[in-house]
Amino acid sequence: MRPVLVVMHAPHEGPGLIARGLDAPIRVRTVLDLDDARLPGLDEVSGVVVMGGPMDADDVPGHPGLAAERALLATAVDADVPVLGVCLGMQILALALGSRLHLRAATEIGFAPVDVVAEDLMLGALGERPTVLHWHSDTVDLPSGATLLASTAATPVQAFRAGSALGLQFHPELDAGMLDLWLSTPDMVGDLSPEEIDEIRTAGAEHLPGLAPAATKMFAAFGELVRARG
Template structure:
C-alpha cells in the first residue's frame, strides 16, 4: 500500500506557522520546513504532495542571493500549480507564488500593518464566508502584480492585489491564518515588536481582540475547503 501524500508547509521564520490553515488536517502527514537560507534544499516533487502552504516572513520575495532557498520555493510553487496541487501562499508566500507565475514584485509599494478591510471582488470558496468587506490582519510593505490568467479576488486602495486564484493555488496578501493565540505569539516576538515600533504602530492586541473573535470562525469555514482538497489528495 503506498504511503499517504504529505502536506508541505514552508515557513521563513519560526513564529510564522500555518495557524488556522491546518485546522482539520491533523490526520494528514505534515512536513514543516524552514529552508529559506539553504542553497539547494531537497524538497519533494510537487506532484507527490497532498498540499503546499508557503508562509510569510520579513525578507523580500526577490532576495534570492541573501536567501537562496527562495529559488527552490518558487520552483516548487510553479510545479504545484502545474500539477494541480492545492496551494495557499500567505504574505511573502503569496508574493513568491505570484513571482513563480511570472508576475512582478514591487518592493516598498506601501506599508499596511494592522487590522483593516479588504474588498472581495469575486467568489472563492475560501473567502466567501468572510463577507464582502472583511477586516483582516495586514503586515507587509511589498506588493505584486496579478499573474497572467489569475483571478483577482480581493483588493485594498493601497494594495490592488490582496488575493488571487490561479488554478489550484490561492494567494493571500493578508493573514487569514492568524487567530488571537497566534497574534499573541507574534506580538511577543522581539522582531515583530521592533517592526511595530519602527512604524509607530500600537494597539494591535486590542484590535485583534475586537476583530478576530468573529473573523476566526469564518476563516476556519473557508480554509476548511482547502483542507478538504488536501485530504482528497492525501
C-alpha cells in the same frame, strides 16, 4: 494520506489556523537559507502551503532556498496541486507565475478591511468585506491569467486565484495566541511604537473572535481539496 507540505520562513510565522482547518497531516520544512535546498516532490504531498516572513520574496542571493520554493510552486500549479500562499508566500507564488514584485510599495500593518471582488470557494468564507490582519510593505502585480479576488486602495492585489492556487497578502491564519506571539517578537514589532502595538492588540480582541471561525472554515475548504487529492 500524503501530508500537506508547509514551508516556513520564520519560527513565529507558523500555519496557525491553517493546520487546524486542514484536518490532514502536515510536513513542515524550512529551506530558506540552504544553498542546496531540496523540497519534497509533488508525488510525496497532497498540497503545498507557503507562509510569511520578513525577507524580500526575490532575495535569492540572500536566501537561496527561495529559488527552490518558487520552482516547486510553479510546478504545483501546473500539476493542479492545491496551493495556499500567505503574505510572503503569496509573493513567491506570484513570482513563480511570472508576476512582478514591488518592494516597499505599500505598508499596511494592523487590522483593516479588504474588499472581496470575485467569488471563490475558499475566500468566500470570510464574507464580502472582512476585517483582516495586514503585515506587509511589498506588493505584486496580478499574475497573467489569474483572477483578482480581493483588494485595498493601498494594495490592489490582496488575494488571487490561479488554478489550484490561492494567494493571500493578508493573514487570516492568526488566532489570539499567535497574535500575542507576534506582538512580543522583536523582529515583528521593532519598527512599531507602543501605541501602535496596543492598537493592534485591541483590534485583535475585537475582530479575531469572529474572523477565526470564518478563516478556519476557509482552510477547511482547502483541506477538502487536499483530501480529494489524497
